[in-house]
Amino acid sequence: MSDNDAMTDAPEDVRMMDYFMHLEYHELVCPIVLTYAAALMEGKLLGQISPSSGLVYVPPRSYDPVACEWLGDDHLVELKDRGVVTNFTIVTPVQYYGQEKTEPFAKASIMLDDPGGMLSLQDILEIPPDEVRVGMRVEAVWFPEGERNIDEIGNRSWGSAAGCIAGWRPTGEPDLPADTFVGKVY
């Protein structure tokens, strides 16, 4: 008897099994991430600026991995919620388990205006994904106060503002030429 025989004999036989490997872990959130999350709830983006490298880290991570130096509260800086798309990808959703989207969507990296900072994997709103372009000026669309949450923020969700920022919409300003941000992206 083979698989095929089993199938024709009794089509209702159990032939497949869902096997969900599931890892759940809990960790204490870094103090600096809590500070960042609290600011997000108030509609503010916080980063840390490194005096050595001049790089701005958002979310702040209390160290500068380029200069190998600790950063502290003294290095916290409020960031702009406007910036420029430096990179993007268009995702065509495949309906695998857990995928809720059905239509193509764009995820973009956004370099914030001075003092800087990079957010990655951001949603671009209000325009179809094929109109997203490098150099496009965008601004944050915040969820209204009272509708924000920080449920997805943890120590490793770098670049995450999900739960507080719905996405980014074009400002209509002229595009920035690439040479204004080449070399600043990290």
Place this chain on the structure above:
Amino acid sequence: MCSTPAVADRPISTHVIEFPYTRTLGPVVGPFLTGLRDGTIRGIRSRDGRVLVPPTEWDPNTGEPLDPSDLVEVGPAGVVESWAWVTEPTGKHPLQAPFAFALVTLDGADTAMVHAVDAGSIDEMSTGMRVIARWKEERIGHITDFVFVPEAGK
């Protein structure tokens, strides 16, 4: 450590990584799980005449393929060969109250299978005790379609 009122009540973050596999079961494990869905436990007769539970596609001694027509019904009661008490079950354990994982040799079987025994108390557990399958009302063809309970207290 946290002085930020808005998030002071949630200094722990929870992360979940899930890999959703769907596996084909093949000509032996498929009928085994089909049997569980239908409320029966099946083993398979190996080349040397022993009944292996759970059934395997291959003879563990020789590696030769076994014949799905040699599937035989066993149990639903058997003997506890060995056991360990789980005092604090996690959400992924088959039972949410303290229970035993046990090696159970079902009647008609020559090998023991690992499964949960819902004994209620560690004092009810002993090597050599008899247990019997308690079936879920809604079964899907999965090993969790049943757990063992002490036969006397069925």
